[in-house]
Amino acid sequence: MxxxxxxxxxxxxxxxxxxxxxxxxxxxxxxxxxxxxxxxxxxxxxxxxxxxxxxxxxxxxxxxxxxxxxxxxxxxxxxxxxxxxxxxxxxxxxxxxxxxxxxxxxxxxxxxxxxxxxxxxxxxxxxxxxxxxxxxxxxxxxxxxxxxxxxxxxxxxxxxxxxxxxxxxxxxxxxxxxxxxxxxxxxxxxxxxxxxxxxxxxxxxxxxxxxxxxxxxxxxxxxxAAPARSKNGVSIVENEFINISNVEMLKEEDYQTIMEEIRKHKGEMMISFHKDTNKEMKKINHIAENGEMEVFHDTKEKHIHTKGYDGASISFIKSKLPLKSSLKLALSNLKLKPFRLFMTVLLSVVSFTLFGLSDTMAKYDRGVATFHSMKDSQVNYI
Ligand SMILES: Nc1ncnc2c1ncn2[C@@H]1O[C@H](COP(=O)(O)OP(=O)(O)OP(=O)(O)O)[C@@H](O)[C@H]1O
Ligand SMILES: [Mg+2]
Structure with missing residues (x-):
């Protein structure tokens, strides 16, 4: 894909x-x-x-x-x-x-x-x-x-x-x-x-x-992965575990196989006779009843199932959001940040006032203002 x-x-x-x-x-x-x-x-x-x-x-x-x-x-x-x-x-x-x-x-x-x-x-x-x-x-x-x-x-x-x-x-x-x-x-x-x-x-x-x-x-x-050996109830699982499903079924050759496996490995190993422990061990290590084990191997082409696309069948839908939801979203954002909302309103008021003031001052002409003031006060001469 x-x-x-x-x-x-x-x-x-x-x-x-x-x-x-x-x-x-x-x-x-x-x-x-x-x-x-x-x-x-x-x-x-x-x-x-x-x-x-x-x-x-x-x-x-x-x-x-x-x-x-x-x-x-x-x-x-x-x-x-x-x-x-x-x-x-x-x-x-x-x-x-x-x-x-x-x-x-x-x-x-x-x-x-x-x-x-x-x-x-x-x-x-x-x-x-x-x-x-x-x-x-x-x-x-x-x-x-x-x-x-x-x-x-x-x-x-x-x-x-x-x-x-x-x-x-x-x-x-x-x-x-x-x-x-x-x-x-x-x-x-x-x-x-x-x-x-x-x-x-x-x-x-x-x-x-x-x-x-x-x-x-x-x-x-x-x-x-299938076990390396699965005979008379003895499975050698991924070179890591020996699973014996029924000890009473073992024959002489099985004991030999088990001994060979044990000799192959150095260091510590555990042989558990405890039913619950064995069940838990199988669960943790993903070992099935038949001795198959889930393992991770290098990804190969066979793992990558795709439908084989040509790129022509793909179509996408454009994003749209209705006005009502957009407004609700916008409002919820404002509600989430009340300090930011307060600062935005405050700064807007200050900047509009300053803008108004500077605009008035830029347009101020002393002569015209004096003339209008005299006219309003009905002063016809000085
Ligand atoms: N916006 C960015 N500007 C500069 N460097 C960035 C930026 N985003 C990520 N990086 C750098 O790119 C590299 C990869 O970052 P990325 O976030 O993909 O890592 P990550 O594996 O997701 O890490 P984490 O498990 O911590 O989330 C890092 O070295 C990171 O510092
Ligand atoms: Mg990350």
């Missing part, structure tokens, strides 16, 4: 230049959960913002469904952002003056469409927020607020959901709930998530792209 070729971006500051992205080449599939991992400052947000049309880039090319960014006008980028992408940010970015329903409806109004109540109810159900439609954001928890942001993104039926640290402000349990919701959505759309949480990425991602200093340093995709 997204094709990125030789993408570079530099930030020029007063003293130096910062290479935020350096020659990035990626091809991103149509569906699934793709994590962009990396340390702080590695370029994750810059990459997401550039891919979402929120930020510009200096060199290279991005193709969206086969249409090259070289053929994009600025208005195409606006429309791409508006129709194709649903954004989710760490700070939720919901409008505090609007109810949950109104927040969601606003996303549709931006596309010039009217929000239909049943549609909003369906989306609220999808993100487990049914019954909370009439609440204001300050009556919701962090996890619920993030799900409002997801609902707002979803109502547009975007092809891609882009989320920058969507769990950054949440505790681990609530973070998991938000990721569960996003995982559900990734069954039929692309969900691109920026994160620095490797554990979350390993548990949820279908693909992990890791950045360091603006460059891709690893790109791996999840696969189900």
């Amino acid at each position: 997204l094709e990125i070729k030789h993408l570079s971006k530099t930030y020029k500051t007063k003293h130096n230049e910062v290479y935020a992205l350096k020659d990035i080449n990626l091809s991103i599939q149509d569906k699934g959960m793709v994590f962009i991992l990396g340390k702080s400052g590695s370029g994750k947000s810059t990459l997401l913002n550039v891919l979402g049309g929120l930020d510009s880039f200096d060199e290279g090319e991005i193709s969206i469904c086969g249409k090259s960014s070289k053929d994009f006008k600025q208005s195409d980028f606006d429309s791409y952002r508006n129709t194709f992408i649903g954004f989710i940010f760490q700070e939720y970015n919901v409008m505090n003056n609007f109810t949950v329903k109104e927040n969601i409806a606003l996303a549709l109004q931006l596309q010039g469409k009217k929000a239909d109540d049943t549609q909003i109810q369906e989306i609220l159900e999808e993100v487990d927020l049914s019954g909370l439609g009439n609440r204001k954001p300050n009556e919701l928890s962090g996890g619920q607020l993030q799900r409002v942001a997801i609902a707002r993104a979803l109502i547009k039926h975007p092809e891609i959901i882009m989320a920058d640290e969507p769990t950054g402000a949440l505790d681990s349990h609530t973070g998991k709930q938000v990721l569960d919701t996003l995982k559900k959505l990734s069954k039929d759309k692309l969900v691109l998530i920026v994160s620095h949480d490797k554990e979350f990425a390993k548990n949820y991602a279908d693909r992990i792209i890791e950045l360091a200093d603006g460059q891709v340093i690893s790109d791996t995709s999840k696969e189900r």
